Amino acid sequence: MPRTVAVRPDLGRLASEVPGVALGGAAALLGVAGTAMFVAARPVLGEDALFLVVDATVALVYGLTSALVLSRRRHVVGYLLAVAALGGGLSAAAGGWRVLATARGLSPEPFASAFSWAWVPGTLGLFLVVPWLVRQRPADAPWWGPTVGATIAVTTAVLSVGLHYTAFSVSLGAAVVWGLVTAAGVERRRRRAPAPDAVGLGWLALGTLVLAVSFVPLLLPLGWVPLWLTPALHLVSQALFPAAVLAVVLRQRLWGIEVAVSRTVLAGALTVGLSATYLLATVLLSGVVPGEGWAQTLAAAAVVVAVQPSRLWLEPRVHRLVYGAAGDPSRVAARMGGELGRADGRLLDSLVESVRTALRLESVAARGEDGTVLATAGTATAEPTALPLAAAGGPVGTLLVTARPGEVLDGRTRRALDELSAVVAAGLLLRRTADELARTRERLTRARLQERQVIRRELHDGLGPSLAGLRLGLSGVANLVGADPEAARTMLAALQEELDRRVEDVRVVARTLLPPVLEELGLEPALRELVTRHAESGFTVRLHADVPGALPAPVAAAAYGIAAEAVLNAARHSGAGGCDVEVGVDGAGLRVVCRDGGGGRSPGAPAGVGTHAMRERAEELGGSLRIDGPPGGGTVVEALLPLAPALEESR
Structure with a gap:
């Protein structure tokens, strides 16, 4: 009987990822240092302060995200996020130093110049390169997608260092266009991918879109839109983009930070939606409602009314992004329940594969009461956890599951397994019933064949020879009718008695099979x-x-x-x-x-x-x-x- 085991993370593998984790940690420290220097200078808050906050947020959020990814698995996206975090941290540190040095009467250069260019390659790479590679196998990405994105990001970075503002604006415009293309590519992949592989791609497309659009105000003439809109959109994207990356790369295995990620994503999405509602309502009402301030007041009222419906609509979707099928096992159970109608030889294989895929498990197997493994999906590399399966008021077998290497079966996954195991148990019972029905049909077929053999024996060994004897007797009577009528009558009487016995034999056979009195x-x-x-x-x-x-x-x-x-x-x-x-x-x-x-x-x-x-x-x-x-x-x-x-x- 398998024991319930908790598979610990592979410490040797984690140690091999220390350099990647150190990159993320260093970026986060740079972001904290830049923020601390800025606060120590006690400056007058302005637009530069907002951009510094964005850089510090990029360093912290993506530093932690890259550290989390690289501590779980070796993935190129983890290193790209670390590069973006380092760029943001360096830019935040440079911006903080510039403010502090100026306040103290010191010379901020040359380090302070990094505030204008250090963020460029990593931040642009977030929405130009990373979305193409956010998949289980980055090698499956089309080569031209990340190549074009990396070329634009590097070109823009070089132009920002050289202070070529016109060329920089053109390159930044190309980055916005390619960002929109990238967002459309991710959405297209989401629509075509199987349901388990599409988890998180919708949010990734939305985060990519927000990041790309956030640079549009920098391309417009001054005064068309408030300059704070760019850092505001940047900050909002930090609530969407990292969570989508974690969901796709780590496949809903977030090491216990699910609640924090879920709430952050929900808050960010609500901020985006309600901000857009406020801006749109303000623009539309300002041309309709007379009087100063009334349009803004009505727009604010619209935002207040939209808060609860927006939250109710977003919450289950964010929940599904962060927790995957484990957060909503009823959807998986409904899909699996539809497969029960198949009742063919592949039913159990399909059910256990659905459980393994939906809950991101290493292996799932269904074992019958006799200990025979009837269906399996994946290969177990550790001792499995055994879950009893019961249906129709009694045990029908056992479900054996193993988590992926370095992961554990958390409480949410176990609760989802408890719900889904009922469907697997129903499939196992259906399989057993189908097997019993097949055996019953086989027994019935053999029984009918044996009854036919009994009838054939009675006809061949009993009635057949008797009828042949009667035929010979009748021939003898025909020969005696003319010569000896009395002997012919005697023989006819004997033949009649024999015929009566044979008729009774036929009745005995019929009564033996199913007598009328039994039914009556x-x-x-x-x-x-x-x-x-x-x-x-x-x-x-x-x-x-x-x-x-x-x-x-x-x-x-x-x-x-x-x-x-x-x-x-x-x-x-x-x-x-x-x-x-x-x-x-x-x-x-x-x-x-x-x-x-x-x-x-x-x-x-x-x-x-x-x-x-x-x-x-x-x-x-x-x-x-x-x-x-x-x-x-x-x-x-x-x-x-x-x-x-x-x-x-x-x-």
Whole structure:
């Protein structure tokens, strides 16, 4: 039985990523240092202060994001984020130093000049290069996407250092255009990707779009739009872009910071939406509503009204971005439930693959009650966690899951597994029921074949030779009619008696298969008719029956067929003058016993068609058949037929 284990992070692998983590940490420290110098100078707040806040935020947010990514897996996006964070941190430190040096009467150059260019390559790379590479396999990205983006970012950085403002503006305009192309490319990938691979891509496209659009005010003539709009949009994008990168690269495995990321993304998205609502309402109402300040007041009222509906609409989407399917297992369960209608050989494989893909697990396997693994998805590299599967009021198997290397099964994933395991259990029960149905059909087919063999034997060995003898007898009568009429009449009388016996044999075969009295009056009257019929042929059947009146038809038919075949075998092969038949309820089943005092079965004698037919009748209902030769001779045939399954089947 597998133990529940918590797989610890691979410390050796984490140690190999120390340089990447150190880059992110250094960037964050630079951002903090720049902010501290700015605060120490106690300057008058202006537009430069907003840009410094943006640079410090880039250093902190992307420094931490890159450190988190690189501590989890080696991915090129992690290093690009570290470069962006270093650029932002260097720019923030330079800006803070410039303000502090100026306030203290010191010379800020040459370090202060970095405030105008250090942020350019990394920040532009965020929306020109990174979105193309944010995928599980960066090598799958089209080469031209990140290549064009990197070329524009480097060119713009070089122009910013050289203070070529006209060329810089043109290059920055190209960056905005390519940023829009990049956002459209990410959205196109989201629409075409399978559902599990599309998680986070919509937010990544939105973050890319916001970042690209945030540079538009820098390209417009002064005074067209407030200059603070650019840093404001930059700050808003920090709530969308990093979370989308984490969701796609780390696949909803955020090491316990899900709540913080979720709330940050929700706050950022609400800020974007409500700010856009305010600006749009202000522009539209200013041309309609007279009076100074009324347009802004109504726009503010519109924002207040929109807060709660916007939050209700955004919250489940942000939840799905951060937590993936583990945050909304009912959606996955509904999708998996639709697969239950297939009921084919691939059903269980499809269900366990859906669980593995939706919850980002390393492996998932479904094991039956007998310990046989019936379906598996992925390959386990650690001891699995076992979750019991129950359906229809009882256990049906076990679900075995393993987290990806370096990850653990957190509480949210376990709760999602508890919900999804019910669907897997239903699939396992359906699979077991389908297998039982297939076995039942096979038994029914064999039973029909054996009954046909019985009829063929009776016709071939009994009725066939008798009819041939009657034909010869009639030929003899035809020869005697003219020469010896009296002998012909005597022979005709003998032939008539033989024909009557053969007609009775046909009736015996028909009654043995399913006598009319069994359908009309029930099992006990049918058994008494069986006793009477054998008594007419000189074989005594002593019946002891205590049968309930409301006996299900399948049980009654099986019990009669077994009793009739056992009595017929005793009459034909035992050599005894009679047998005892006992039929009655025993616990939850109906017991049928036939005992004779004959010579018994020969050791090693093969089972005949009749024996196979009795066994098949019992097993069709989930019962059993036993044939023994007790000491002192004779044969005992004992069948136990369960009543409960038959009752359900009869319903």
